[in-house]
Amino acid sequence: MASxxxxxxxxxxxCLLAIMLAVAYFIRRAQxxxxxxxxxxxxxxxxxxxxxxxxxxxxxxVASHGIANLRDSTTGPQTIAGLSVLSYVAxxxxxxSTRLIVPVRQPEVWPIAADVVETAYKMAGKGEEYQQSxxxxxxxxxxGFSSNYIGLLMRExxxxxxxxxxxxxxxxQLAETGSRVGAMQISGTAQTSQIPFFLVSTDYCLxxxxxxxxxxxxxxxxxxxxxxxxxxxGRMIAVILGLIGALLTTALTAAxxxxxxxxSW
Amino acid sequence: MSNVLRxxxxxxxxxxxxxxxxxxxxxINIPVINDTANTVNLWVLLVVAWATFIGPLSLMQVHGKAVxxxxxxxxxxxxxxxxxxxxxxxxxxIAEVGLGTTNAVYQWLFxxxxxxxxxxxxxxxxxFITSAAYRAFRAKNIEATLVLxxxxxxxxxxxxVFTASWPGFRIIGxxxxxxxxxxxxxxxxxxxxxxxxxxxxxxLMGIERGYLRGGSD
Numbered sequence: 356m357a358s359x360x361x362x363x364x365x366x367x368x369x370c371l372l373a374i375m376l377a378v379a380y381f382i383r384r385a386q387x388x389x390x391x392x393x394x395x396x397x398x399x400x401x402x403x404x405x406x407x408x409x410x411x412x413x414x415x416x417v418a419s420h421g422i423a424n425l426r427d428s429t430t431g432p433q434t435i436a437g438l439s440v441l442s443y444v445a446x447x448x449x450x451x452s453t454r455l456i457v458p459v460r461q462p463e464v465w466p467i468a469a470d471v472v473e474t475a476y477k478m479a480g481k482g483e484e485y486q487q488s489x490x491x492x493x494x495x496x497x498x499g500f501s502s503n504y505i506g507l508l509m510r511e512x513x514x515x516x517x518x519x520x521x522x523x524x525x526x527x528q529l530a531e532t533g534s535r536v537g538a539m540q541i542s543g544t545a546q547t548s549q550i551p552f553f554l555v556s557t558d559y560c561l562x563x564x565x566x567x568x569x570x571x572x573x574x575x576x577x578x579x580x581x582x583x584x585x586x587x588x589g590r591m592i593a594v595i596l597g598l599i600g601a602l603l604t605t606a607l608t609a610a611x612x613x614x615x616x617x618x619s620w
Numbered sequence: 621m622s623n624v625l626r627x628x629x630x631x632x633x634x635x636x637x638x639x640x641x642x643x644x645x646x647x648i649n650i651p652v653i654n655d656t657a658n659t660v661n662l663w664v665l666l667v668v669a670w671a672t673f674i675g676p677l678s679l680m681q682v683h684g685k686a687v688x689x690x691x692x693x694x695x696x697x698x699x700x701x702x703x704x705x706x707x708x709x710x711x712x713x714i715a716e717v718g719l720g721t722t723n724a725v726y727q728w729l730f731x732x733x734x735x736x737x738x739x740x741x742x743x744x745x746x747x748f749i750t751s752a753a754y755r756a757f758r759a760k761n762i763e764a765t766l767v768l769x770x771x772x773x774x775x776x777x778x779x780x781v782f783t784a785s786w787p788g789f790r791i792i793g794x795x796x797x798x799x800x801x802x803x804x805x806x807x808x809x810x811x812x813x814x815x816x817x818x819x820x821x822x823x824l825m826g827i828e829r830g831y832l833r834g835g836s837d
Contacts, residue, residue: 360649361646364647368648378822379821379825382827432819436815436819439830440830462671462674463671465678466671466674467831471830471831488681492679496734498742501741506696524742528741528744528745531748545816552749552752555755555756562808563809563811563812564811564812564814564815567812567815570828571818574830579827579828583818590810590811593810593814
């Protein structure tokens, strides 16, 4: 048994299982008709407004899912969250026949983004309006991508610029340029170092976990929304452990702290 | 047969298997699963290597069309196409004919083209930060005032001219960095991790389909 379980990771494993079970429980409960109430997120509510504004101005919509790939354990989920938002944005753009431009950095994500957008247009019965050349691979180089993106914003002058996903140093360049061309901007990332840049330069910013909630929130499907309530259970675990840890660390030395001993399992 | 292969359950099942193969070996040591995970990781490298060709193809499509139409700034597209083609050919790993990353043309383009251009793009962030700070640092309400005060304190903490004239700037800046900043940072990080776990559960249960054909069956 000891050889199967990897030392120092069991506490994290137990916490992960508990949170996953809580999320699964709330999803199952919602499938039975019991849907929890979820707070409104202004940035997500503003998606329709941003697209509508672009339509009124006769300008295109630019939607980016970040610059990360799908493989990284911390940034990959952000790309998936960005693609979920892209799916919704594409659907809305197709419904109102607005041009949607999707800048892509990772070649491996390009087919997925193209598929998501193409399907959205076909589902809206406007498959002929889908332009594959609008799903633009820009560059795998970080600043090659950002300079291309900036040029795109300056040339196309979009009415809305939606950026949900993992971003690094280019976040400020993109958000500031979007602001200069007068685009209504909705941003979101779980990269803590980039959140302040998005906060000051864009109209709405989804902070951290809100980007993961966006896909569920936009679909308005009960099981997806219920999963957000399951996160509260994990939040409670984090708060309780934080409080116990702070109290015990204050009262005891690290060597004699029983919580630290448990957490090192 | 083609209809069966196009069913949405197939990518969902593949996603579930791939996810479990990455998660299980992290916590539990089962040699068979570890070996399978390692093999799948090699497959991923191959898939990514092949996907590399998709990027230039899209690039050619977009910029080729721009050159063909002779629209505004079409000559920039010529530069992009020429640089892509020259760099791709010069960088081909065929050392016998003098190609590869040591090729003189490749080296020249990399050293005198790509490197300074990347450096310039990184450098101009300072100007973007300045213009953003000008708009953001306005005491419009209590929250904005707090941001303004904290921002100014951090500027003073990082500028030697201030810390040299009054060491208190260092103490205040360090406190802001270590206490409120750290607390917020951890809260966002924990929240993001919980969000990612919920996303993983939705994906494993096959109900998160936004990334698959727009969520359609």
